[in-house]
Amino acid sequence: MKQDEKQIIYAAIPVLLIDVVIVAIKWIEWHFQLSFSDYGILPRDFRGLKGIVFSPFIHHDFNHLVNNLLTFTVLGWALRFFYKELFWKVLLLSVLMVGLWTWISAREAYHIGLSGVLYSVFGFLLLSGFIRKNIPLIAISFFVVLMYGSMMWGILPVKQEISWESHFWGFIAGAILAFYFRNTGGVPQKKYSWELEEENENKDENPYWEIEQEEFSPYEKPWRSNKS
Numbered sequence: 001m002k003q004d005e006k007q008i009i010y011a012a013i014p015v016l017l018i019d020v021v022i023v024a025i026k027w028i029e030w031h032f033q034l035s036f037s038d039y040g041i042l043p044r045d046f047r048g049l050k051g052i053v054f055s056p057f058i059h060h061d062f063n064h065l066v067n068n069l070l071t072f073t074v075l076g077w078a079l080r081f082f083y084k085e086l087f088w089k090v091l092l093l094s095v096l097m098v099g100l101w102t103w104i105s106a107r108e109a110y111h112i113g114l115s116g117v118l119y120s121v122f123g124f125l126l127l128s129g130f131i132r133k134n135i136p137l138i139a140i141s142f143f144v145v146l147m148y149g150s151m152m153w154g155i156l157p158v159k160q161e162i163s164w165e166s167h168f169w170g171f172i173a174g175a176i177l178a179f180y181f182r183n184t185g186g187v188p189q190k191k192y193s194w195e196l197e198e199e200n201e202n203k204d205e206n207p208y209w210e211i212e213q214e215e216f217s218p219y220e221k222p223w224r225s226n227k228s
Contacts, residue, residue, distance in 0.1 A: 011081035014088075018076070019069050022114065025057050026065050040112035041103050041166075051111065052099030058112040068114040071148065075121045082140055083128070085185035090177055094120035097173040098166055106165035115154070116166030122151055123174020131182045134189045 029036055040055045042048025059065040080087045098116035125144045129137030155168040 008081065011084070012073075012077050015073055015076035015080060019073060022057050022059070022065065022069065026059055026062065030062075037110050037112055040110035041099055041106070042110055043103050043106045043108055045108075048103060048110070052096065052103060055099065055112045056095055056114045056117050059114070060112065064113060068118060071151075072114055072118050072121070075118065075125060075144070075148070078125055078140060078144075079121050082137060082187050083124075083181075083185050086181055089181070090121065090124055090174075091117065093177060094170065094173050097176075098170045101169040101173075102163070102166045105169075106163065109163075111163040111166055113163065113166070115163070116170040119151065119154065119167045119170030120174040120177065122148060123171040124178045125174075126178075127175050128178040128182070128186070131178055132186060134186065136187050136189060 025036065028034065036054075036058045037060075039051055039058055040048070041051030059068065079090060083090070094117045098120055102111055102116060122144065126141050129139070129141040151167075152171075154162070155164060155171050157164050
C-alpha cells in the first residue's frame with residue numbers, strides 16, 4: 001500500500017470512531033426506549049451546563065443523526081487529513097466554545113446534536129486556506145464551498161425547530177480558530193522551481209543572507225541577519 005493511501009485511511013480512523021460512538025448512543029436510546037435529550041444544552045440553567053459536553057453526541061432521531069454524520073465524516077476527514085496536528089484541538093475547542101455560547105444566548109429549549117461542532121469545522125475549513133494564503137488549502141476551501149455552501153442558510157433563524165443558534169456560534173468559532181491557528185499545522189505549500197531559483201539568486205546577491213555559526217560577544221553583533 002502506498003504512503004498516500006495509508007494517510008487517507010489513517011485520517012479516516014478517528015472520524016469513524018467518533019461516528020461509531022454517536023451511533024452507539026442513539027442505538028441505546030432506541031433499543032431501551034430511552035431519551036437522552038435532558039443531557040442537551042438548556043440555556044441559562046445550571047442543569048443544562050452538562051450539555052456543553054454531552055449534546056454533540058445526542059440526536060433527536062435517526063434522520064437527524066444520519067444527516068449530521070454524513071457531513072461530519074467528509075469534513076472531519078478533510079480536517080484530519082489536511083490539518084492533522086489541529087484535528088483534536090479544533091474539535092475540542094469547538095465543543096467548548098459552541099456549547100458555552102449556546103448556553104448563554106440561545107432560546108430556552110434543549111439544544112442537541114453535532115451540528116454546532118460541524119459548523120465550526122465547516123467554518124474552519126472554509127476560511128483557513130484563505131487566511132494562510134496557502135494554495136492547496138485554498139483548494140479545500142473552494143471544495144467546501146461547492147459541496148456544503150448551502151449550510152450558510154443554517155445560521156439564520158429560518159426554521160425555529162432547528163438550533164440555528166448553535167449553527168451560528170459554530171461558524172463563528174470556526175472562523176476564530178482558523179485565524180488563531182493561522183500559523184500552526186496544515187499542509188505546507190510546496191514551492192515551485194522558479195521560486196527556489198529566485199531564492200538562490202537572492203542568497204548569492206546578499207552575502208549576509210545566512211550567517212555562519214560563530215560566537216559573537218554581546219557587543220559584536222552582525223549588522224544583518226535573516227532573523228526577524
